[in-house]
Every structure is written in structure tokens, then in C-alpha cells.
Amino acid sequence: MAPHRDPRRRTVRRQRTAPTLVATGILVTGLLALPADAQDTPTPSAGAGALGTVAGTAGDAHYEPGPCPRTQQPIAELEGARCGTLTVPENRAAPDGRRIRLGVAVVPAASATPRPDPVVWLAGGPGDDAVGEARMAIDGGLNRDRDVVFMSQRGTYSADPALLCPNIDEFNARVIGLVADDPSTERAHVDATKACRDKLAATGADLGAYNDVESAADYADLRSALGVKEWNLFGISYGTHLALATMRLHPEGIRSVGLDGILPPSRGGSAAAWSSARQGFDGLFKACAQQPACNRRYPNLSATFERLVRELEARPVTTTVTVPGHPEPVKVVLDGSALVTWLTTATHAAEGVPRSLDELAHGKPERIARQWAGWRLAPQAVGSVSHGLVYGVFCSEWTPYETRAQALEGGRRAYPAFPPSVQEQAPQLAFLRPDCKAWNVPAAPPSIRDATRSDIPTLALSGGFDAQTGADNGPYVARTLPRATVVTVPYEPHVVFATSKCARTITGSFLDNPTAPDTACLKGLRAPAFETGP
Numbered sequence: 001m002a003p004h005r006d007p008r009r010r011t012v013r014r015q016r017t018a019p020t021l022v023a024t025g026i027l028v029t030g031l032l033a034l035p036a037d038a039q040d041t042p043t044p045s046a047g048a049g050a051l052g053t054v055a056g057t058a059g060d061a062h063y064e065p066g067p068c069p070r071t072q073q074p075i076a077e078l079e080g081a082r083c084g085t086l087t088v089p090e091n092r093a094a095p096d097g098r099r100i101r102l103g104v105a106v107v108p109a110a111s112a113t114p115r116p117d118p119v120v121w122l123a124g125g126p127g128d129d130a131v132g133e134a135r136m137a138i139d140g141g142l143n144r145d146r147d148v149v150f151m152s153q154r155g156t157y158s159a160d161p162a163l164l165c166p167n168i169d170e171f172n173a174r175v176i177g178l179v180a181d182d183p184s185t186e187r188a189h190v191d192a193t194k195a196c197r198d199k200l201a202a203t204g205a206d207l208g209a210y211n212d213v214e215s216a217a218d219y220a221d222l223r224s225a226l227g228v229k230e231w232n233l234f235g236i237s238y239g240t241h242l243a244l245a246t247m248r249l250h251p252e253g254i255r256s257v258g259l260d261g262i263l264p265p266s267r268g269g270s271a272a273a274w275s276s277a278r279q280g281f282d283g284l285f286k287a288c289a290q291q292p293a294c295n296r297r298y299p300n301l302s303a304t305f306e307r308l309v310r311e312l313e314a315r316p317v318t319t320t321v322t323v324p325g326h327p328e329p330v331k332v333v334l335d336g337s338a339l340v341t342w343l344t345t346a347t348h349a350a351e352g353v354p355r356s357l358d359e360l361a362h363g364k365p366e367r368i369a370r371q372w373a374g375w376r377l378a379p380q381a382v383g384s385v386s387h388g389l390v391y392g393v394f395c396s397e398w399t400p401y402e403t404r405a406q407a408l409e410g411g412r413r414a415y416p417a418f419p420p421s422v423q424e425q426a427p428q429l430a431f432l433r434p435d436c437k438a439w440n441v442p443a444a445p446p447s448i449r450d451a452t453r454s455d456i457p458t459l460a461l462s463g464g465f466d467a468q469t470g471a472d473n474g475p476y477v478a479r480t481l482p483r484a485t486v487v488t489v490p491y492e493p494h495v496v497f498a499t500s501k502c503a504r505t506i507t508g509s510f511l512d513n514p515t516a517p518d519t520a521c522l523k524g525l526r527a528p529a530f531e532t533g534p
Contacts, residue, residue, distance in 0.1 A: 051118060051147050051226060052082030052106035058224030060095045061088045069103025069131045069158035072384055077138040078131070081105040086151065086222050091209040098204065102218060103158040104151045105131050107138055111145040117255050118147040119232045119511065120219065122239030124261070124495065126393040127386040129156035133236075140497055140504045142234065146511065149231070151222055153242075155210045155389040163205060163388020165196035169381055176376050177331040179316055180338045181425050189431045193391070194438040200388050208441040210392030212245040212265065212448065220250035232511060234258040236495045237469065241265050241393075244452040244477065251454060256514035258507055260461040261495040262473035266451045268394075269402035270426035271410025272470075277340065277427045278414040280347050280467025280493070281305065287465075287491060287527040288354050294530040298354040304361055305343070306417055309336040313419045319365050323374040330377065332369035334360075336422045337430065342372050344427040347465045348493040355531045394429075395436035400443035404433060428468065451480045457514030458484040461503055463492035485510070485517055491527045 056063045068083035083105045090098045109115070121137045123130035130150045142148050155163040171192040178185045201207060223231060232255050235243035240259040247257055263272075285302040288294040298304070313336030320329040334342075339360075346353050349371075356367045375381075411423030425431070458481045462471035471488045478484040489496045489503050496503035502521035510517035 050082060050108070051149075051228070052084060052104065054227070055084075056225040056227055058221045060092070061086060061218075061221035061225055063087075063104065063222065063225035068105050069129075069152055071129075071132050071158065072380060075132070075134050077107060077134045078105055081107050081134075086218065086225060088154075088218055088221060090154075090214075091206050092214065092217060098206070100154060101160040102152050102154060102222075103131055103160075104149070104222065105134065107134060107143050107148045107150070109143050109146050109148075113145070115146045117230045117232055118149050118228060119143075119234050120149045120151075120223075122219075122233060122235035122242050123153060123156070124237030124239055125153075125156075125385070125389065126238045126241075127156065127390040128238070129153070129158050129384075129386075130239075131158045132384070136498055137234075141508060144508060146232070149222075149226075151219070153215050153386075153389065154218060155386040155392065157384055157386065159386075161203060161205055163200050163207075163210065163386045164383055165192075165199070165385075165387040166383040168192050168196050168387050169383060169385065173376050173381070176338075176373050177333055179333055179335050180341070180430065181335065181421050186431050186434060190434045190438050193387075193435045196387055197391075197439055205388065207388060207392060207439070208396065210386075210389045211396050211444055212242055212393060213249065213444060215242055216246040216249045219246055220252070223253050229253060230255045232256045232258070232514075234507070235260070236497060237261040238263055238393075240469075241268065245448070247454045247456055247458075248450065248452045251456060254456050256457045256459070256511065258459045258461070258510060259474075259477070260497045260503070260507075261466060261469045262460055262462060262477060263469045264451070264473055264477050265397060266449050267473065267476065268398045269410075270407035270429050270432065271402065271413075273426040273429050273468075274410040274414040274423075275472070276470035277344055277467045279470035279472060280463075280465050281343060283464045283466075283471075283491075284347055284350050284353060287350075288530055291527060291530055293532050294354055297532040298358050298530075301354055301357065304357055305339075306415065308357065308360055309339055309415075309418055309422060312336045312339055313422055317365050319369050321366055321370040321373055323370060323377055325379065326373075326377060330373045332365075332373050334365055334369060334372070336419060337425050338372065339368070340422060341427050341430075342368055344467045345375060346371065347467045348499075350465055350491070350493065350530075351528045352531050355533045358533065391436065391439040392441060394432060395439045396441050396444040397448050399433055399436045401446070401449050407433070452477065453480040455483050456481075457510075459507065459510040459514070459517060460484050460486045461496050461506070462486075462488045463494060463496045463499075464488055464490040465492055466494045466496075468494040483515060485515075485519075487519055487522070489522065490525050 063086050065084040086102045089095045090100045129152050152158040233243045241263040316335035318333050460474040462474045474486040478486050489500050492500045
């Protein structure tokens with residue numbers, strides 16, 4: 001789901017890399033993976049009246065061309081972008097109140113004869129900044145013959161205000177040395193959340209205005225202010241949540257919608273997180289069982305994993321490891337909940353999972369501990385996520401509409417043999433209910449949980465190893481989207497656009513022909529060659 005934020009590198013051969021986990025353990029993607037096969041293309045110069053170069057107004061919103069939004073690291077793909085700022089009411093119920101500014105960057109189409117309908121990139125998270133994900137989108141060829149629009153969703157890194165809370169990120173890094181679901185860990189986590197809330201509220205931020213309803217209106221206003229007649233939405237992870245809400249609330253001017261790593265608003269919550277984890281884990285374990293060398297070396301991998309969760313929850317293992325950027329040894333505690341969350345992310349590096357679990361089962365936790373610590377301690381995980389948007393969405397749209405009993409039942413259905421202490425903490429959503437009690441924002445209207453019903457052509461992409469947003473969400477959303485094409489790319493993790501050349505090919509075909517994309521590349525895809533250790 002998020003998720004969330006995180007690593008990636010261009011290599012000669014495409015490698016899977018696991019995203020750095022962001023603090024709350026939420027659904028952030030942070031997928032800045034770079035497709036290795038993308039080609040560098042020249043950026044056409046902006047002509048008179050080019051998209052993003054002309055000021056415009058839409059109701060209470062105003063777009064003004066200007067400097068490009070800030071980013072944590074330089075992003076070469078933004079060189080030559082046409083940029084500006086969209087200014088909107090923080091709370092549209094109080095249009096005369098405070099106004100906020102959202103950074104906009106338009107990357108021109110590589111083609112000299114671009115199509116008239118741009119693509120709008122909706123970032124993962126909640127809490128990721130779309131502008132910071134420009135590299136993934138452009139390296140994936142999304143601007144082949146269309147401009148691509150990136151806007152910092154309200155509260156994110158390049159917006160003003162940016163509702164960041166490094167204290168939560170720093171605490172989530174320290175969690176690797178704590179028992180993950182111990183009551184003392186919960187208290188410390190909630191204290192960090194409350195401190196974050198108090199800091200942001202003291203700035204005058206209306207924390208109840210950072211949600212899908214307001215964000216969907218921001219994008220609708222951007223389209224009008226830019227003078228765009230029709231555009232295409234492409235959302236990854238949480239961005240699919242926002243895309244589905246936008247389709248329902250502001251369908252005007254949407255030509256097509258791409259959903260990758262699908263998170264339906266009508267399903268959001270802990271029970272869905274457990275279901276997704278089970279689907280992704282089972283997909284990976286099944287692939288190992290079908291590969292003779294992996295099955296011989298690591299038989300009954302699913303049973304091994306479940307046994308390890310029970311054993312670690314009863315007797316957590318403590319070890320020390322060294323990780324890049326940290327010369328001193330780092331203490332790591334692995335309990336059952338930590339192992340579940342590790343595996344949720346490790347599906348991005350599936351080739352090594354069977355060997356890692358086997359080593360742990362034979363008293364060698366260092367491999368998993370090193371990964372776990374490396375992801376959590378990555379410098380880019382600190383100060384990049386908008387926790388104001390994270391909790392604005394989760395605490396108004398999820399927890400009010402899922403009881404604690406329903407959340408727990410989700411864990412029991414997925415893994416009935418897990419200890420209750422593990423079942424109570426959904427993967428990447430630990431302590432969500434007490435956190436939301438501390439965040440204290442009003443519930444969204446019940447309609448936020450309505451299924452999106454629309455005849456807008458939609459591409460519903462999922463990965464067979466996706467343990468954050470399960471592949472069954474594709475057929476689920478298609479029930480009420482009669483012009484949807486549902487595609488599961490086998491052997492791929494969360495957000496297939498970041499890892500699969502085939503997924504990028506299908507996306508390009510969909511933009512050309514939204515009602516009949518070419519999916520032929522799915523034939524013949526093979527599972528990764530799993531590592532087999534000594």
C-alpha cells in the first residue's frame with residue numbers, strides 16, 4: 001500500500017530492490033525504481049501556450065507559472081519541465097480561510113507531435129510527493145507522446161505547507177531495536193504521533209482538510225486552471241485510492257485511468273492489508289514450490305514461515321549487524337510481527353526470500369536483520385513523508401469504517417495459527433487505531449467508502465507477488481467499472497510499472513487504445529530464479 005518511499009538503481013539487468021520502509025510502517029511505496037531499458041530522449045522546448053506556461057483560474061483556485069518544485073535529490077528528468085504553483089483553499093468549506101500552494105511540474109512529451117491529452121501521475125503513500133516520483137514515470141516512457149503532469153498532493157514534500165514529521169521517521173528507524181508489538185513500543189509510537197500532530201496543529205494547519213475529498217478537488221481545479229479539455233490519470237499504490245475517488249467525485253475531463261497496485265477506498269483498512277499479505281506471500285511460496293531447485297532446497301516454505309512467526313513472537317531474536325552509512329553495529333530485534341512486515345517488503349527482492357527464511361530457521365538471522373535495518377535506516381526515509389496526509393486519509397477514511405473486531409478478524413482469516421498479538425497488527429499498519437485516536441480528525445462522509453461506478457476506460461494492474469495491495473483488488477474494482485481491463489503480471493511485486501517491462505508496454509498500449517490494450521507480453525513470463533544457498 002505504501003506505502004509506501006525508497007531505493008532504486010539503474011542496472012544493466014533489471015534487479016528488484018525493496019523500498020525503504022517509512023516510519024509508520026504504512027502503505028508507502030517509495031518506489032523510485034528505474035526501468036533499466038528506458039531510453040534517454042530529448043526534451044522539446046516549450047512553445048507559446050505550452051501546457052504549464054500560462055496562468056489560469058478555476059473557481060477559488062489559481063495556477064501561476066514559476067519555479068519548479070523542490071525535491072529531496074536532483075531529478076534529471078525534471079530538467080526542462082514547465083513548472084508553477086496551484087493555489088487552493090485549504091478547506092473548501094471555508095473558501096475565505098487559509099490558502100495552500102501545490103507545486104506543479106509538466107514534463108514535455110518526447111515526441112515532436114504530442115497527443116493533446118496529458119497523463120497525470122498520482123503518487124503512492126499516502127504521503128509521497130508525485131514530483132519526487134518523476135524519474136520512475138519518465139524512465140518508464142510515460143511521456144513518449146504525451147506531456148506528464150506531476151503535482152505535489154496537499155501536505156507533501158514540495159507543497160506549502162509540507163506536513164512532514166521527521167520525529168516519526170526517526171522513531172520508526174529505532175523500532176528495529178525494539179520488540180515491534182510490545183506495549184511500550186506502542187506507547188512510544190503514539191507519543192511520536194501526538195507530538196507530530198501538536199507541532200503541525202500549532203502552525204495553523206487544518207489537519208481535517210488533508211484527505212481524498214480535498215485532493216480530488218485539487219486535481220479537478222488543476223485541469224481547469226491549465227485549460228486541459230481531457231487528460232488521463234495514472235496512479236500507483238495509494239494513488240489508485242485517490243484516482244478511484246477522483247473518478248467518482250470529479251469524472252469530468254478524464255479520458256482514461258490507469259491503476260497500478262490497487263487500493264480501493266471501499267476496502268481500505270487492516271483486514272484488507274492482511275488479505276493482500278497472504279496473497280503476495282502465497283504467490284511467492286508457490287513460485288518456489290514450482291521451481292524444482294527451490295522446492296528441493298526449501299520444501300514447505302509457507303509452513304516454515306508460519307512456524308518462524310510463532311516462534312519469534314514467543315521468543316524474539318536479537319542480533320547486531322552493520323549496514324551502509326552506519327559504521328557502528330546496529331541492534332536488531334526480530335519478533336513475529338517484524339518478520340511479517342519484513343516479508344511484505346521483501347517480495348520486492350523475491351529471489352532471496354527462500355534462502356533468507358531458511359537461514360533464519362537455522363539460527364542465522366543476520367541476512368534478514370541486515371535487510372530490515374538497511375531499509376529502515378535509509379537516510380531518504382527521514383523527512384520525506386507527509387504524515388499529515390498519511391493520517392489525514394487513514395484516520396478519516398479507514399479507521400472510522402472498520403471496527404477493531406473487523407480488523408482482528410482479517411488477521412485471523414489470513415493466518416489463523418498466528419498468535420493474537422501478531423494478528424492485531426496488520427502489516428505496515430501497526431498501531432493505526434491508537435495513532436488515529438491521537439490524530440483526532442473528523443470522519444469523512446460515509447460515501448467515501450462507496451465503490452466507484454464509472455464507464456471511464458480503466459486499466460487495473462496488479463502483481464502476482466504484491467503483498468501490499470493484493471491482486472484480487474483488480475477484479476474487485478472491475479465489478480463496477482464495466483470498461484475495465486484487469487491484468488495481473490505474474491511474479492512481480494507491488495507497483496508493476498516500476499519493475500516490469502511488460503507492465504510498461506501494456507500501459508503504453510492502454511493509453512493508445514484504452515478499451516483494448518495489447519497484453520500479449522504476458523505470455524511466456526517466467527518466475528525469478530530463486531537463490532539456493534549452501
